[in-house]
Amino acid sequence: MEFLRPATWAEALAAKADLPEAAPIQGGTDMMVELNFDVHRPAALLDLNRVAELTRWTAEADGRLRIGAGVPYARLIAELGDRLPGLAQAARTVGSPQIRNRGTVGGNLGAASPAGDSHPALLAGDAVIEVESAARGVRMIPADEFYLGVKRNTLLPDELIRAFWMSPASGPQYFSKVGTRNAMVIAVCSFAIALHPGERRVGAAIGSAAPTPRRARAAEEFLAAELDWDAPLEPAVLRRFGELATEAASPIDDVRGTAGYRRHAIGVMARRTLTWAWNDLRAGRTERRAG
Amino acid sequence: MRVGFTVNGREETADDVWEGESLLYVLRERMGLPGSKNACEQGECGSCTVLLDGVPVCSCLVAAGQAEGRRVRTVEGLAEGDRQAPIQEAFVECGAVQCGFCTPGLLVQAHDLIERVPRPSDADIREALAGNLCRCTGYEKILAAVRLAANRRAENP
Ligand SMILES: Cc1cc2nc3c(=O)[nH]c(=O)nc-3n(C[C@H](O)[C@H](O)[C@H](O)COP(=O)(O)OP(=O)(O)OC[C@H]3O[C@@H](n4cnc5c(N)ncnc54)[C@H](O)[C@@H]3O)c2cc1C
Ligand code: FES
Ligand code: FES
Numbered sequence: 001m002e003f004l005r006p007a008t009w010a011e012a013l014a015a016k017a018d019l020p021e022a023a024p025i026q027g028g029t030d031m032m033v034e035l036n037f038d039v040h041r042p043a044a045l046l047d048l049n050r051v052a053e054l055t056r057w058t059a060e061a062d063g064r065l066r067i068g069a070g071v072p073y074a075r076l077i078a079e080l081g082d083r084l085p086g087l088a089q090a091a092r093t094v095g096s097p098q099i100r101n102r103g104t105v106g107g108n109l110g111a112a113s114p115a116g117d118s119h120p121a122l123l124a125g126d127a128v129i130e131v132e133s134a135a136r137g138v139r140m141i142p143a144d145e146f147y148l149g150v151k152r153n154t155l156l157p158d159e160l161i162r163a164f165w166m167s168p169a170s171g172p173q174y175f176s177k178v179g180t181r182n183a184m185v186i187a188v189c190s191f192a193i194a195l196h197p198g199e200r201r202v203g204a205a206i207g208s209a210a211p212t213p214r215r216a217r218a219a220e221e222f223l224a225a226e227l228d229w230d231a232p233l234e235p236a237v238l239r240r241f242g243e244l245a246t247e248a249a250s251p252i253d254d255v256r257g258t259a260g261y262r263r264h265a266i267g268v269m270a271r272r273t274l275t276w277a278w279n280d281l282r283a284g285r286t287e288r289r290a291g
Numbered sequence: 292m293r294v295g296f297t298v299n300g301r302e303e304t305a306d307d308v309w310e311g312e313s314l315l316y317v318l319r320e321r322m323g324l325p326g327s328k329n330a331c332e333q334g335e336c337g338s339c340t341v342l343l344d345g346v347p348v349c350s351c352l353v354a355a356g357q358a359e360g361r362r363v364r365t366v367e368g369l370a371e372g373d374r375q376a377p378i379q380e381a382f383v384e385c386g387a388v389q390c391g392f393c394t395p396g397l398l399v400q401a402h403d404l405i406e407r408v409p410r411p412s413d414a415d416i417r418e419a420l421a422g423n424l425c426r427c428t429g430y431e432k433i434l435a436a437v438r439l440a441a442n443r444r445a446e447n448p
Contacts, residue, residue, distance in 0.1 A: 096422020183421035
């Protein structure tokens with residue numbers, strides 16, 4: 001095995017082009033578990049920790065945030081929690097403080113687990129993933145085209161994830177996750193919502209309830225058509241939103257929960273998060289931290 | 292490969308490190324620092340917690356090569372000379388140690404908390420220690436020790 005230590009983004013892309021089998025490693029919170037347990041042994045490790053570009057985020061001219069793939073969750077929460085409240089809530093539920101000090105959204109995207117906590121928030125918030133290769137340059141991939149299957153994403157062998165792009169929240173956002181404890185749990189299932197009051201549109205996505213994280217499209221379209229943005233939430237609308245969110249799921253039975261439980265819980269979380277977000281919107285708040 | 296970094300203020304190097312080896316393994320097996328414990332090797336228990344450039348991390352999840360040129364502080368480096376760190380004294384006084392396996396990781400993690408947060412609430416303490424498992428104490432005496440150390444620090448900053 002080799003250990004490659006590029007110091008710059010250009011060097012990292014060149015190294016990945018030379019040796020596409022090299023496995024990138026950032027926080028190592030997925031990769032090291034596999035190495036420690038000999039689940040797989042890559043030809044080389046490509047350590048991205050020294051690539052400073054990956055650990056920075058910037059506010060771009062078009063108003064969006066461009067967040068380096070290597071910004072750890074702890075910094076995302078501390079530095080961007082006000083502008084990306086949905087993603088920050090998801091980040092707060094990841095592992096433990098030690099895991100959040102190392103783990104990154106780039107690594108969550110690289111691993112592409114259907115249970116990864118950043119994914120529903122990225123989907124609901126219309127994130128775009130910036131990937132790059134030395135040979136073909138940059139590709140901008142909307143989050144809902146990024147996930148292909150269980151632990152599979154659209155990344156090509158010579159590509160690396162550079163950043164993700166998101167607009168600062170224009171309305172209330174929530175993330176909700178079911179698990180046995182408040183820390184250190186892989187989601188049984190999860191749900192994220194983002195209100196876009198300017199566009200009279202709602203983003204909604206499910207996690208750990210299908211082979212990939214996915215948008216609840218029919219539920220989003222229903223709200224875009226039926227929500228009266230100037231009135232209290234109608235119970236019938238809330239109920240139908242929960243049903244359509246549930247229909248977006250295609251869960252399995254596994255050690256963490258049954259498919260039936262997951263379907264039920266997705267409906268509950270959909271109704272709850274929409275209610276929280278709606279209450280915030282009516283009260284003129286854009287953010288409230290879940291207790 | 293050869294890996295070198297600063298541990299508890301001293302430059303150390305290790306040779307013949309396997310590229311996929313963890314920082315925890317290098318500390319314990321190659322640098323004679325067995326304080327950090329190996330219980331799960333998957334980030335679940337926190338008993339391997341060290342400070343990497345001042346930030347608490349599970350050393351079992353850091354590739355040794357990622358520590359190259361950086362600063363590592365282990366439980367062995369918490370005491371100042373003969374004098375134990377306040378968190379260590381508080382653990383002893385409160386009886387927060389039974390078998391002791393979880394203790395090094397808890398000390399490093401709790402030390403970091405009281406250095407960063409002047410008057411941690413119980414919620415802060417629980418949150419900070421959520422990734423450190425103890426199978427013996429039931430945690431109450433650990434919480435008491437962290438409160439004691441934090442109060443002392445607040446009184447004599
Ligand atoms: C104890 C524990 C608890 C956890 N709890 C949670 C949880 O609650 N929720 C959750 O979602 N996850 C959890 N995880 C999983 C993990 O922490 C996350 O998936 C994290 O986001 C991974 O980030 P990383 O930087 O550590 O990834 P790494 O382990 O460094 O990499 C993960 C994958 O992404 C690839 N990769 C990394 N960076 C890039 C890049 N720039 N370009 C292309 N590919 C790249 C790697 O090759 C690898 O395949 C937990 C893990 C542990 C050990
Ligand atoms: S040994 Fe590292 S967290 Fe358990
Ligand atoms: S004292 Fe035994 S595990 Fe904590």
